[in-house]
Every structure is written in C-alpha cells, then in structure tokens.
Amino acid sequence: MSAWDRFLEAFFNPVVMSRYLPDILKGTLLTIELAALIIVSGLALGLALALLRSFGFRPLNLLIIFVVDLFRALPPLVIIVFIYFGLPAVGLSPSGFVSTWLSLMFVLMAFSEEIYWAGITSIPKGQWEAARSTGLTYGHALMSVVLPQALRLTIPPLTNRTIAITKGTALASVVAVGEILGMASSAVSNSYNPSPLTMGAVAYLILFLPMVVFGRYLETRMAWKR
Amino acid sequence: MLETFFNLEIARSAWPIILAGLGNTVLLSLVVVPLGLTGGLGLAMLASVRKPWVRYPLMAWVDFFRAFPPLVLLIFLFAGLPFAGLELGGFACVCIAFFLNTGAYYGEILRAGIESVPSGQTEAARSTGLGRVQTMLFVVLPQAVRNVLHDLLSNTLEVVKLTALGSVVAMPELLFQARQAQSLTYNPTPIVLAAVIYFVMLWPLVRLLSRLENRALAVRV
Numbered sequence: 455m456s457a458w459d460r461f462l463e464a465f466f467n468p469v470v471m472s473r474y475l476p477d478i479l480k481g482t483l484l485t486i487e488l489a490a491l492i493i494v495s496g497l498a499l500g501l502a503l504a505l506l507r508s509f510g511f512r513p514l515n516l517l518i519i520f521v522v523d524l525f526r527a528l529p530p531l532v533i534i535v536f537i538y539f540g541l542p543a544v545g546l547s548p549s550g551f552v553s554t555w556l557s558l559m560f561v562l563m564a565f566s567e568e569i570y571w572a573g574i575t576s577i578p579k580g581q582w583e584a585a586r587s588t589g590l591t592y593g594h595a596l597m598s599v600v601l602p603q604a605l606r607l608t609i610p611p612l613t614n615r616t617i618a619i620t621k622g623t624a625l626a627s628v629v630a631v632g633e634i635l636g637m638a639s640s641a642v643s644n645s646y647n648p649s650p651l652t653m654g655a656v657a658y659l660i661l662f663l664p665m666v667v668f669g670r671y672l673e674t675r676m677a678w679k680r
Numbered sequence: 681m682l683e684t685f686f687n688l689e690i691a692r693s694a695w696p697i698i699l700a701g702l703g704n705t706v707l708l709s710l711v712v713v714p715l716g717l718t719g720g721l722g723l724a725m726l727a728s729v730r731k732p733w734v735r736y737p738l739m740a741w742v743d744f745f746r747a748f749p750p751l752v753l754l755i756f757l758f759a760g761l762p763f764a765g766l767e768l769g770g771f772a773c774v775c776i777a778f779f780l781n782t783g784a785y786y787g788e789i790l791r792a793g794i795e796s797v798p799s800g801q802t803e804a805a806r807s808t809g810l811g812r813v814q815t816m817l818f819v820v821l822p823q824a825v826r827n828v829l830h831d832l833l834s835n836t837l838e839v840v841k842l843t844a845l846g847s848v849v850a851m852p853e854l855l856f857q858a859r860q861a862q863s864l865t866y867n868p869t870p871i872v873l874a875a876v877i878y879f880v881m882l883w884p885l886v887r888l889l890s891r892l893e894n895r896a897l898a899v900r901v
Contacts, residue, residue, distance in 0.1 A: 529844035540868030624749035662747035
C-alpha cells in the first residue's frame with residue numbers, strides 16, 4: 455500500500471465515514487441549536503444593555519461597563535469551565551450545553567453591547583435635538599430616529615464578531631457536549647480512525663464558510679457607502 | 681459562598697501551581713503573537729500583489745481559516761495527524777494552529793491597513809529611489825499599522841485569550857494548572873483565581889481598546 459493509500463485510508467475511510475455520518479449529523483444539529491440560542495439571546499441582551507446605558511444613569515453605567523469589560527477580558531473557555539466545574543460546588547449543576555450557552559451568551563452580550571453603544575454614540579447630536587424638538591419623547595427619539603441609523607452602522611462589525619463567538623460552540627466539546635467536535639472526537643477514539651474528524655471539519659466549513667464570506671461582503675458594501 | 685469560591689487557604693496552597701501556569705501563559709503568548717503577526721504580514725504582503733492567481737487563492741486561504749474554529753484545528757493536528765505518522769506534541773500543535781488561525785486574522789487586518797495608505801505614498805517613495813521592500817517597510821507599513829492599530833490590538837487580545845485552548849492539549853498554561861489544582865482540592869477557588877488573573881492581566885488592554893474606539897468615533901463625527 456502506498457503512502458497516499460494509507461493517507462486516504464486514515465482520513466477518508468469510507469467505512470468509518472458511513473458508520474459515523476449519523477453521529478456527525480446529530481452533532482451538527484446540536485451545534486446549530488446552540489449557535490442559534492447564543493446569537494439570539496446574546497444580541498438581545500447586548501442591545502438591552504446598550505439601551506439601558508443610553509439613559510445615562512451613572513452608577514448603572516459603571517456597572518454595565520464593568521460587566522462588559524469582564525466578559526471581554528476573560529477567555530470563553532475559562533467562563534465555561536467555571537460554570538460547569540465551579541457552580542456544582544454551590545449545588546447548581548448546569549449541563550455542558552447550558553454552561554456553553556450561558557458563557558458564550560455573556561461574551562456575545564459584552565461584545566455586542568460595545569458595538570451597539572459605539573453605533574448609538576456615533577449618531578450626531580443634531581439628530582437627537584431635531585427629534586426631540588419635533589415633540590418626540592426620549593424613548594421615541596431613541597427608538598425611531600437614533601437606533602435605526604445606529605444599527606445600520608453596527609451590522610458589519612456585529613456580523614464578524616458574532617461569527618467569531620459562534621465558532622466557540624466547539625468549546626462545548628470540552629464539557630462533554632455532543633456537538634460536532636464532541637461527536638467527532640468520540641468517534642475517533644471509538645473507531646481508532648481520524649475520518650470522523652475530517653467529516654467534522656467539513657461540517658464546520660459548511661456552516662461557517664458562507665457566514666465568513668457574507669461578513670466580507672457586508673464589510674466591503676458598507677465601506678463603499680460611507 | 682465565600683468559603684467555596686474564595687477560600688483563602690486553598691488559594692494559598694494552589695498559588696505556586698497557578699503562578700507556574702501564568703508564567704507559561706505569558707511565554708506562550710510571547711511565542712504565538714509574533715508567530716501570528718509574521719503569518720499575517722506574509723499574507724498581507726502577498727495580497728498587495730494584484731494578480732488574480734494570487735488574490736483568489738489567498739482570499740480562500742484566509743476565509744478557510746477564519747471559518748474553522750481554532751479548537752477544531754488544534755484537535756485535528758493533535759489527535760488526527762498522529763494517524764498519518766506525524767506526532768507533534770501539544771506545543772507544536774498549538775504553534776501551528778495559532779500560526780494558521782490568527783495569521784489569517786492578522787493578515788486581513790494588515791491587508792486593510794496597507795490598502796488604506798494612498799497609492800501616492802508608494803509612488804512618492806519609489807520616485808525618491810527607495811526599493812519595493814524599503815517602500816513597504818519604511819513608508820507604507822508604519823502608516824498602515826497606525827491606521828488599523830485598534831483592530832491589531834483587539835485581535836492580540838483575542839489571541840492571548842485563545843491561549844487557554846492550550847489546556848485542551850495538556851499544555852500547562854494558566855487554565856490547565858487551575859483545573860489541576862481544582863481537581864486536587866475539590867474546590868473551585870483555583871479557577872476563580874485563574875479568572876481573576878486573566879482579568880487583571882487583560883483589563884488594561886480592554887480599557888485601552890474602548891478608549892481608542894471612542895476616539896475613532898469622535899474623529900468620524
């Protein structure tokens with residue numbers, strides 16, 4: 455058997471691949487589920503924090519800034535490990551899935567708050583003043599005048615950041631979640647063949663490559679308009 | 681609560697283990713950040729060659745490694761390559777994975793920086809007799825780096841945070857050491873300690889980034 459055959463036998467083994475394809479598919483579904491939960495809850499919480507911050511209540515703002523800084527400074531894996539291995543010491547034992555969801559949700563919340571806030575503060579004062587002088591309330595001016603303009607600015611950085619954080623779902627494999635990488639890793643140790651890892655890699659590319667290309671497209675498009 | 685998460689006695693006994701981990705995290709960062717920057721610089725230089733047969737493969741390369749979760753890349757190198765007869769060890773795997781992954785990110789950022797420098801700068805430098813390489817090094821790159829300084833720093837923050845992945849392939853860095861101490865003491869204090877160290881170490885950078893962001897916005901408005 456030549457080296458090339460051995461390589462194919464190891465990384466593209468058809469028998470192993472067909473045997474573990476259902477597992478990888480199951481893992482892919484779980485990754486999608488986890489990613490969707492993280493994206494929706496993280497972006498919503500981030501927006502909520504940015505809106506709270508815009509009211510300019512100083513003690514609350516300092517607290518928001520601290521929480522945001524905290525989750526920007528900590529590695530996501532450290533947060534996951536803390537929730538999964540640390541919280542059981544006080545009687546809470548979230549599953550690996552919930553631990554990963556909560557951790558990456560907080561991380562996305564922190565990063566998106568920062569981006570939303572940058573968007574809101576980049577809207578010129580005149581917009582606020584004009585909206586308020588036509589009789590709109592503060593909340594109305596924020597919702598109907600400032601936010602629509604701010605959100606447009608935030609789309610490209612938000613997309614890129616969301617992709618980067620969502621890729622972190624692979625970290626769930628460290629706390630025994632059967633998402634793509636978890637499924638692939640256990641399949642490798644069961645079959646003693648790395649083909650499941652190849653399949654896992656392909657699954658990640660199918661999920662994330664379109665998102666990366668879309669992010670690049672958004673970036674160049676928005677750059678033109680500015 | 682305090683007994684569990686901030687147990688002083690356990691913190692004291694775990695301190696030497698954690699400290700060794702901190703040292704390794706700093707060392708690892710000092711290796712992988714320059715490695716990623718070098719890879720990125722190479723990619724960005726290549727991107728300034730405006731030929732389709734360079735441009736499109738380069739774009740594909742960058743997007744490929746931006747789409748690939750770094751942990752998957754690391755596991756592939758660490759657990760997959762031995763089957764091809766290539767046993768690299770944790771450190772080498774981390775280095776290669778970081779070179780490929782963070783190199784792609786740095787490459788994108790530096791490319792944007794180089795493109796943001798007006799072509800008049802290159803033309804002027806070349807007309808004074810500077811060579812291609814000299815023009816790039818002394819005229820274009822300094823301006824490019826300044827233009828994308830915020831993104832470079834922000835990515836460096838991410839890279840340092842990413843070194844925590846080393847724990848998965850048994851590199852004795854901060855998180856790994858904290859996990860060891862935690863399983864020895866049956867108490868989460870070491871993990872809290874590691875988190876506090878990460879925070880104290882990286883908070884100044886996070887603050888600086890917020891500052892730069894606000895200043896950039898103030899300039900634009």
